[in-house]
Amino acid sequence: MTATATDMSGQQPQEGSRRLRIARRRPREEGTHLEEFTVEVGPDATLLEALREIRSHHDNSLTLRYSCCHSSCGICGMRMNGREVLACITRLAEAGPGPILVEPLANARVEHDLVVDMRELYESVEPAHRPLIRQDDLLAGLGVGDTSPPFARFEDCIECGLCVSACPIVGSDSRYVGPAALTAAWRSVAEPRGADPADVLAWVDDEQGCWRCHASFECAEACPAGADPAGAIMALRGELARRQLARIVRLGRRER
Amino acid sequence: MTVTSQAPRPAHRRTAGPLRAVLGWARLRGGHLGAAAFLTNRVTGLLLVGYLYLHLGVLYLLTEGPGSWASVLRLFKNPYVLALESLLILFICLHGLNGLRLALVETGTGVRHQKAWFAAVLAVSTGLYAVIVLAMYEVI
Numbered sequence: 001m002t003a004t005a006t007d008m009s010g011q012q013p014q015e016g017s018r019r020l021r022i023a024r025r026r027p028r029e030e031g032t033h034l035e036e037f038t039v040e041v042g043p044d045a046t047l048l049e050a051l052r053e054i055r056s057h058h059d060n061s062l063t064l065r066y067s068c069c070h071s072s073c074g075i076c077g078m079r080m081n082g083r084e085v086l087a088c089i090t091r092l093a094e095a096g097p098g099p100i101l102v103e104p105l106a107n108a109r110v111e112h113d114l115v116v117d118m119r120e121l122y123e124s125v126e127p128a129h130r131p132l133i134r135q136d137d138l139l140a141g142l143g144v145g146d147t148s149p150p151f152a153r154f155e156d157c158i159e160c161g162l163c164v165s166a167c168p169i170v171g172s173d174s175r176y177v178g179p180a181a182l183t184a185a186w187r188s189v190a191e192p193r194g195a196d197p198a199d200v201l202a203w204v205d206d207e208q209g210c211w212r213c214h215a216s217f218e219c220a221e222a223c224p225a226g227a228d229p230a231g232a233i234m235a236l237r238g239e240l241a242r243r244q245l246a247r248i249v250r251l252g253r254r255e256r
Numbered sequence: 257m258t259v260t261s262q263a264p265r266p267a268h269r270r271t272a273g274p275l276r277a278v279l280g281w282a283r284l285r286g287g288h289l290g291a292a293a294f295l296t297n298r299v300t301g302l303l304l305v306g307y308l309y310l311h312l313g314v315l316y317l318l319t320e321g322p323g324s325w326a327s328v329l330r331l332f333k334n335p336y337v338l339a340l341e342s343l344l345i346l347f348i349c350l351h352g353l354n355g356l357r358l359a360l361v362e363t364g365t366g367v368r369h370q371k372a373w374f375a376a377v378l379a380v381s382t383g384l385y386a387v388i389v390l391a392m393y394e395v396i
Contacts, residue, residue: 168291168294171279172278172279214294215290215293215294215358215361215362215370216290216291216293216294216295217288217290217291217293217294217370218288218290218291218294220290221288221290221291230290230367230370231367231368234361234362234363234364234367235364235367237362237363237364238363238364238365239364241363
C-alpha cells in the first residue's frame with residue numbers, strides 16, 4: 001500500500017485506492033479539521049491497515065491507538081462514516097464507495113486526532129464491582145481452576161467505548177452513567193459470586209442510571225463483542241421491577 | 257470499595273448544553289429499526305403534545321359563540337384538513353403501540369425480539385390507519 005495526501009477537492013483516485021478524510025485535532029487546540037489521504041489498498045484491507053499505512057508513509061503525526069489487531073483489546077474504536085467500529089476488524093469495503101470519513105469516538109474528550117480520553121469510561125465501570133476477568137468454567141471443571149492466579153478469560157465486554165459513543169442519551173445528557181457501566185452492573189447482578197448485588201442495584205436504580213435509557217438500541221448495534229448493553233439495561237430494569245413488586249407483596253402480607 | 261446510591265457523574269465528561277441535548281438524541285447514526293423506533297416515538301410524542309395544545313385552542317373557540325364554532329367545523333370538513341387529521345390517528349397508533357412494545361422490552365421481556373416487535377407495531381399501525389382513513393372518506 002502507498003499513501004498520498006490530496007487536497008479536499010481531490011482528484012479521482014485510481015482503481016484499488018481509497019480516499020480517507022480524517023478528523024485531525026491537535027492537543028490543547030480547539031476545533032477539528034479534515035485532512036484527506038489516498039491509500040492504495042487491497043480488497044480486504046481494514047481501516048486500521050489503511051491508517052497505519054498513512055502513518056508509516058505519509059504523515060507520522062497521525063495519532064491513533066491500537067494493540068492486538070484482532071478485536072480483543074478494544075482500544076482502536078473510532079467512527080467510520082459516522083458509525084462506531086473497531087478499526088482492526090472493519091474492512092474499508094464496508095464503507096461503500098466514495099471517500100471515507102474517519103472520526104474519533106463521540107461523547108468523549110478528544111486527546112489527539114483519533115485518540116479519545118478513556119478514563120471516564122473506566123471510571124464509570126468501576127462502581128459496578130465488575131471483575132475484569134473471571135475463572136474459566138471449562139478449566140475449573142477439569143480441576144485446575146484453583147491454582148493461583150486463576151485461569152481466566154476476558155468477559156464479553158472489551159471496554160472499547162463504542163456503546164457510549166453510539167448512545168444518543170449520553171450524547172444529550174452528560175449525567176447519564178452510560179451503557180458500558182450498566183452492562184458491567186448487570187454482570188455483577190447476574191453473576192454475583194456470593195456477593196450481595198443490592199448496592200450495585202441501588203447504584204443503577206437512579207434517574208441517571210438504568211432508567212435514563214430510552215431504548216434506541218444503538219449500543220447493542222455498535223457493540224463489537226456481542227455483550228448486548230441494551231439487553232443488560234433492560235434486564236436491570238426487569239430485576240429492579242421484580243424486586244419492587246416483591247417488596248410490595250411482602251408489605252401487603254405484613255399488613256394482613 | 258465504596259458504592260454510593262446515587263449514579264455518579266463521570267469526572268471528565270462534558271456538560272451537555274441545550275443544543276447538545278437536542279442534537280444528541282436527534283443524531284441518526286445507524287438507521288437501525290431500534291433507532292427508528294426511538295426517533296418515531298420522540299417525533300410522534302412531540303406532535304401529539306402539539307396537537308393537544310391545538311385541540312385546547314379549538315375548544316376555546318366554543319366560548320366565542322356558535323358562529324365561530326360553525327366556521328371551525330367547516331374547516332375540519334375540508335378534505336385536506338381531514339387528511340392532516342387522519343395523520344393524527346397514525347401518530348396515536350404508532351406512539352401507543354410502540355409504548356406497549358417499550359413496556360414489554362424495558363422490563364426485560366422479549367428484548368432480543370425488539371426489532372420484530374417494532375415491525376409488528378409498524379404493520380398494525382399502518383393497517384389500522386388504512387382502515388380508519390377509508391372509513392373517514394366513507395369508502396368502507
